Amino acid sequence: MIIYPVKNVPGYTIGGKAKGLLKLLEAQVTVPDFLVLPAENFDPIVKAKDATTVSILDQLLRFTLSKPEEEKLRQILSGWDFPNRSIIVRSSIADEDGTHDAFAGIMSSYMNLRNYEDVIEAVGKCAASAYSAEAVAYRQYKQLSAVARPAVILQQQIDADASGVVFSTYPQYPQEMAVHAVWGLGEGLVNGELDPDEFYLSKKDGTVVHQKIALKDKLYQMHDEKGIQLLDVEEDKQQIHSLTEEHLHEIFTISTRLEKRNGHPQDIEYVISRNKLYFVQSRHITQEIPDVIVYDNSNIQESYCGVTTPLTFSFAQHAYATVYFQTIILLAIPEQVITTYTPVVNNLLGLVQGRIYYNINNWYRCLQLFPSFKQNKEDMERMMGLEEPVDFITDTEKSFTEKLSMIFPTFFNLLRLFSAFRKLEKSVAEFHSHITKHYERFYKLPGAFANPVQLLEEKNLLDKELMGNWTTPIINDLYVMMMNGKVRRKLLKAGILDTDEFLSRYLAGNQEIESAQPAILMQKLSLKAMEQEALKALIILLPDDVHTQIKAQFPAFYKEVEGFIHVYGDRTVGELKLETITMRLSPKIFYSYLRNYLTTSNSFQTSALSHLHESAVKDLEEKLKEHSVFFKKTVYKSLGKLQKSIQYREALRLERTRLFGMYRTLYLAAGELLKEKKVLAEARDIFYLTQDEIEILLLDKPGFEIAGVITERIATFEQYKKEEVAAQVTIPPLRSTKPEPVDEDPSVLRGTGCVPGQITAEIIVIDGPDSDLDVSGKIVCALRTDPGWVALFPTCKGVLIEKGSALSHSVILLREFGIPAIINIPGLTKKLSSGQQISMDGSTGEIKLL
Structure with a gap:
């Protein structure tokens, strides 16, 4: 069976790599023409009764096509101008290039083929590589089925002027896209033999945030008679960029589209020939990529200024989650959606060096539950005081059917919301009455609680009756946010550009606040x-x-x-x-x-x-002279609504202050009880525990050992007070723009961290297959590596490579295995010897000789 043109044919398995190429075609990306010999061609061999690895290998190497299929193949190749133009034979195993299993560089490819017999021989060899020692070792390590089902791709080969690899999201710095390139064929890049040019582009806009131009004195190139040759690069091209700005822009645009289309970061290979860009591979990046989390405290620092304590953070985190869940329930969000969003809502806040920050990503994710994401995002950013908006979270694209299905739920949600807005005056009055009743009751309680159970019962009562009934402030805050955005847009239309300055004057002098x-x-x-x-x-x-x-x-x-x-x-x-x-x-x-x-x-x-206020009114009157009477009325009406809602908000915030005061009283009482029980040295030590820890200690539950915890936390949080922290913190941090430190200490080496992890162990330097290969529990040092090392990697503790690319197949495998790795370490194999003890940090790229 030959599939051409390639498409998904029911009952036939084209394999992972072919599926990737097919997705490229569906995305209207330029791909060299190709065909597929599906896995069903080879199933009689690999699924034969009593088949062994040896017998499978032997029969796959002798694979031939039937006469009709052979004739069909010759016709297709003739249409590709074969043998005048070379073809490449590539693997496409059924489970290759999957979400978790890349088989990067393990399977064989055969290039520069111009003879039909060589093509058929290459097909057999390519299929047989699914049972090579490296492939078997990889399958064993990844706990995959021992039965590999190979499919094979035949593809037009492009005469490459430059080739390279793209990681649409770079694992080391997830805010960047990594683009590596070499002159000629990409063989030397992916096997780690040649040093590439490295370009790191901002995922936000494609600008180059970092680059490293290598000395490219060698390249791989096809020769009509001699096959693939390692040749010298012309001197004037050795230190110039292998990619133009136009190439980088095109690569960025297409790679961004592919990542979005596939819903996952992509490992992409490309070729440039006669200034035309071809994509020859796109597969999921299999190693874990950390979420980029942005913490911002622009607005929340008004409430939680500076360093706080563990109790305040755990309490605030719980309070925000409780309140937001009420918002979701209020809008009748389906229960299954609420369950999905539980981890998001429980982490609306983060603690950064003792300071409370908004987890901006999760706030944006929550906005996806509501209609008009873009407008609500802008309004929320303004309310939060975000100076640097974040674009990692965007609105989810919905199909026409999905949009249609949302019309009625969205309509009824908006009805509920607007109905609640209209009832605010009554709701606010009832809310104040409810809070006052419990407030007066609480402060008539005895000054001390008789026992932990009584104290926790009172806390549970506050949780249920007050914090659990915070709907009115939520509705009003939503109303303030929406009215503020609405007023701002009307003021801009009226010609008032600095809306914040205008509103600060217009709302001034209100004694009812x-x-x-x-x-x-x-x-x-x-x-x-x-x-x-x-x-x-x-x-x-x-x-x-x-x-x-x-x-x-x-x-x-x-x-x-x-x-x-x-x-x-x-x-x-x-x-x-x-x-x-x-x-x-x-x-x-x-x-x-x-x-x-x-x-x-x-x-x-x-x-x-x-x-x-009067000056703002005069300015507004002047601006509105040229507008219709209707527009004037809507502006003043909106301003009045905003002013009233802000008045409500300030009054409701006092109720929040009172609620926190009641909890403060309870926790100080808990501190006294734990002091009496000799659990705490001082009652105020209670603030260095979390809510859950306090309940465990009050009820004498197992699961928390307090010995030394308070002293350690006090010291930690005191240290935090001495440290400066930016208003916006990104984790993982953005690439540093500071120059690399120069170490005069000969016991310190530096390279490029590729796989995070801190390891201390004995090193073993390997310079070839004849070296000692007892790598178990050791840190491997090598000049270069290739995918053939896959059998060694699983048992070693870390890997140091003197030269190489962060996008080479061997580094991809190390990331997939989670083995700490550092590359590009000058003089590594000359400065270190087997048996030495070192420590390595796969994040910073620092190596210390112990």
């Missing part, structure tokens, strides 16, 4: 204190027992202060960090704030900001 009330009330209290010189003097003196003294000497004023603290006692700098000492815990903090009002001539008046 709840967040302004503590300052307004405190100012009133300061005016009362000024009427009594002794009281004023005591507050300015600020003794530690100032609150006790005021209770004794000024009971009426004390009562007003108690009333203020009862309402606003948790509203303190760092109020959402559970470890923060608030006015409720230390009334002296209140008096330190009040003292500022008594010692300054400046008075706080929100009404003094009304001129900003």
Whole structure:
């Protein structure tokens, strides 16, 4: 059976590599013409009863086609101008080039064939390579079936001016695409023999972020009579780029499309001939590629400024997840979708060197649940204060059928949402009443909890009744986000370009904003204190027992202060960090704030900001003169809605502050209980435990050993306070633009890290097949490697290669096996000897002689 033109034929197996070529054709990429001898041609041999590896090899090497098939093959090859033009015979095993098993470089290919008998012989050899020692070793290591089903590809061979390999996502730096190239055929690149030019392109826009131009003094080239020859490169081409900017742009564009189309990063091989780009392979990259996670704290630092504690992070992470799940349920998202998104919602926050950050990727993923991803993404970025938006997560492409099926669910979700928006005024009032009821009840409880069970029951009650009923603030936050985006777009249409500056003026001076009330009330209290010189003097003196003294000497004023603290006692700098000492815990903090009002001539008046609002109104009136009456009304109406929703938001945030204050009180009580049980040295050590750990310790459950944990965490988080961290952190980190450090220490070598992992072990230098090959538990050092080393790799601990490409077949295998590897280490095999002990870091590329 010969399949030509190639297509998926039911009942026939064309193999992994042929499927890859077929996908290239379907993507309208230029591919040299090819045909396939499917695996069914070879099944009688490989599936024969009592067949052994030896018998299979022998019969595959003697494989021939039937007379009709032979005639058909000759006709196809004649149409390719064979034998005037060479062909290449390539493997395409049924399980080759799969998602997890690449067989990179293990199977045989035969190039520059111009004789029919040589072609048939190559077909047999190619099929037989499925049972070579290297292939068998690979199958055993990967725990694959011992029965390999080879298919074979015959393809027009292109006279290559340059060839190369693309990793559409580079495992070492997943934000980049790696493009390597050599002059002539790619044989020397993939077997690690020739040093390639290396180009690393930003996946965002294709710009070159890093490049390394090799000395290319050799190339492989086809010769009509002598076959493939290793030749000298002309001197003027040895140090120039093997790829033009146009080539790189075309490679980037097509490779990006292929990755998106296949839904997975691609390992691609290409050839350039007479300035035309051909793709000759596309398969999944099999080694694990870490997700690029972007953490950003532009906005959340307002709530969690600086280094926090493990308890605050675990609590905040749980709170965000609880609230977001309520949003999803509110919009009637199907249960199976909610299950899929559980890991995403549980990780909306991240802890970076002790600081709380948004996990931006997961916020974007959650937005995919809602209609209008692009618009919502822009609105969310503005609300979060993202200075550098992230483009790793995009809207999922949906088929027409999928879009059609979403019309009614989306319509009803929007109806639910808009219905909730319309009821906000009533909902907000009911929410305040609900919170106040539990708030008053909570602070009438005894000052200490009798036992851990009682304390946890109270916590569970807060979880269920308050945090578990946070729908109203969610709806209002969504409304603020959407109205803010809507107003911004209307203002831009009106001609106001700096919308943020305009809104800051327009919304200024609103005395009804709840967040302004503590300052307004405190100012009133300061005016009362000024009427009594002794009281004023005591507050300015600020003794530690100032609150006790005021209770004794000024009971009426004390009562007003108690009333203020009862309402606003948790509203303190760092109020959402559970470890923060608030006015409720230390009334002296209140008096330190009040003292500022008594010692300054400046008075706080929100009404003094009304001129900003008035100036914004005048600017808006001027801009709207040229617009219709209808447009003017919609602008003012939208501004009014935004102003009201912001007013609601500030009032609802006070309820959040109160809720966190109740949890703070509970956890401090838990600290006292654990101190009494001699589990903690100090009650405030509770903040260096997570929520789950606290419950385990309170209930004496097994599973957590606390010995040494608190001391270690305190030291770690104190160290974090000394470290600077950027507002946006990418993991894995972006490629450093700093020059490589120059080591004068002869015991330190550096190369290019290819497979992460830190290893300390004895090294063994291998310079050929006659070397000692006892690599078990050792770090292999070599000038170069090729896929023939596959049998050695699984038992070694790491691999160091003096010269090579990060995209060579052997490095691909090392990544697939997860064996730490470093390449391009100058003078490696001359500086190191077998038996020496070294440490290696496959991430940084650093090697230390011990």
